[in-house]
Amino acid sequence: MAITLTDAAVGKIKEYLAGHEDLALRIYVSAGGCSGYSYGMALDQSSEEDHEFDHNGVRVLVDPKSLPFLEGIAIDYVESFMGGGFSIENPNAVSSCGCGSSFRVEGDGGSPAGCAH
Numbered sequence: 547m548a549i550t551l552t553d554a555a556v557g558k559i560k561e562y563l564a565g566h567e568d569l570a571l572r573i574y575v576s577a578g579g580c581s582g583y584s585y586g587m588a589l590d591q592s593s594e595e596d597h598e599f600d601h602n603g604v605r606v607l608v609d610p611k612s613l614p615f616l617e618g619i620a621i622d623y624v625e626s627f628m629g630g631g632f633s634i635e636n637p638n639a640v641s642s643c644g645c646g647s648s649f650r651v652e653g654d655g656g657s658p659a660g661c662a663h
Contacts, residue, residue, distance in 0.1 A: 549573070549608070549616060551601045554623040555632060559604050562589060570598070570605035573621070575612040583615065585634050614638075 551559070559571050572590040575583050592598055592607050599606045608616055620635040 548618050549599060549601065549606055550620040551604060551606075552620070552622040553602075555621045556602045556604050558623040558630075558632075563604070570607050572596075572607040572609075573612070573616060573619075574609055575615040587632060 563569060563571075566589065568591060569589045570592060572586075572588045574586045574588075576586055577583060590607060592605075595610055596607045597610070597613055599608070615638060616636070618637045622633050622635070624630060624633055
């Protein structure tokens with residue numbers, strides 16, 4: 547399993563995890579969004595079925611259903627004039643929405659819906 551976190555992403559995640567050593571970064575995919583699937587990230591505790599990875603001291607959790615959609619992703623944290631946020635580059639996505647928070651994969655597009663911003 548290859549999930550890459552940039553140094554900027556690792557730094558920001560470590561800020562969020564400070565004082566919460568029992569938690570890890572959970573990355574998941576859920577049905578919905580304007581392209582079919584949406585990304586999600588949360589601080590969470592691991593469960594038995596999770597796949598767990600370590601990236602430069604950040605524990606990353608992925609549930610079995612999300613794992614195929616997230617193979618090879620790269621997560622960055624970007625600061626801009628309008629604020630900062632995480633961005634995900636996904637080699638499995640054949641298209642994504644204009645807001646960048648949902649995507650479609652070849653052969654399994656999900657059910658597109660409106661952007662929830």
